[in-house]
Amino acid sequence: MTINKYQVLMKVIKHGSLTKAAEVMGYTQSGVSHTINSLEEELGFQVIIRGRTGIRMTKNGEQIMGNIREILKWNEHLEQQVASIHGIETGTIHIGTFTSVSVHWLPRIIKRFQQDYPKININLVPGDYRQIENGLLNGEIDCGFLSLPTIDQLEVIPLKQDKMQIILPFNHPLSKYNEISLAELFKEPFIMPQKGSDDDINRVLAAASFKPEIKFVAGDDHAIMAMVEMGLGISILPELVLRGQQRQIHIKDLHESKCRSLGIAAHSIENVSPATKKFISYVQSAVC
Numbered sequence: 001m002t003i004n005k006y007q008v009l010m011k012v013i014k015h016g017s018l019t020k021a022a023e024v025m026g027y028t029q030s031g032v033s034h035t036i037n038s039l040e041e042e043l044g045f046q047v048i049i050r051g052r053t054g055i056r057m058t059k060n061g062e063q064i065m066g067n068i069r070e071i072l073k074w075n076e077h078l079e080q081q082v083a084s085i086h087g088i089e090t091g092t093i094h095i096g097t098f099t100s101v102s103v104h105w106l107p108r109i110i111k112r113f114q115q116d117y118p119k120i121n122i123n124l125v126p127g128d129y130r131q132i133e134n135g136l137l138n139g140e141i142d143c144g145f146l147s148l149p150t151i152d153q154l155e156v157i158p159l160k161q162d163k164m165q166i167i168l169p170f171n172h173p174l175s176k177y178n179e180i181s182l183a184e185l186f187k188e189p190f191i192m193p194q195k196g197s198d199d200d201i202n203r204v205l206a207a208a209s210f211k212p213e214i215k216f217v218a219g220d221d222h223a224i225m226a227m228v229e230m231g232l233g234i235s236i237l238p239e240l241v242l243r244g245q246q247r248q249i250h251i252k253d254l255h256e257s258k259c260r261s262l263g264i265a266a267h268s269i270e271n272v273s274p275a276t277k278k279f280i281s282y283v284q285s286a287v288c
Helices: 003-015 018-025 029-043 059-085 099-104 106-116 129-137 199-205 221-229 274-287
Strands: 048-051 054-057 091-097 120-126 143-148 155-169 189-193 213-218 235-238 249-254 259-266
Touching: 003 018, 003 029, 003 048, 003 054, 003 059, 018 029, 054 059, 059 091, 059 274, 091 129, 091 274, 099 106, 099 120, 099 221, 106 120, 106 274, 120 274, 129 143, 129 259, 143 155, 143 274, 155 199, 155 221, 155 274, 189 221, 189 235, 199 235, 213 221, 221 235, 221 249, 259 274
Parallel strands: 091 120, 091 143, 189 213
Antiparallel strands: 048 054, 143 259, 155 235, 155 249, 155 259
């Protein structure tokens, strides 16, 4: 079996369509179909099921996906090592990230990195903390930014403490204070992020002697700020998220001074690709 067949299969699964995978890879649809058929013949079982709404994995296909991802990952590592021996820095890094890091950290880090390594491609994979953790575990991403602590299966390099702050509607009675205690939030209507992004707030609220009155769950940080601006409730967000925002809201420090701990994680720091290892070092020098 060739690596190319695995690569074609992964593109088909990613895009959910033979036609879309063909467009992305510059192949014909019949060429992609032939490659998948050839792979299935070699394996001796069907890997995907084609339908009117797209493709889906068979149970047999799901069982081998982890191994295929590992093969492709180590093939990428090998290609990078060989290129490095020849004095060429090449490869692709898949980075799990969330909005505040993508906006405030990554542009300057990537700019400097690309100036030094123009042949290394960077693919940003947005997600919440759970999605990034899962992407690291299944090999879909090489490294990812997370709020710590994270799951035991991942190795993490701590980067920065990011202060958690309270946000209030512009005319809220508590806005006259510079600092606000958690106890003062009792019975205030509270806006939470959706599950997967709520770890930071839950860690802050764990120190409170009460559970907040959760009125709304919002899909992202900007939605939370918009809802607070409209007077629908209050919330707590990290300083990095609130940096540069221009909504008519008040931002106040917590009297208890809570922070989220940001880090960059990989399944194994020692075994990441050469390109990923270089990128992580750039992140450390830029943030720490």
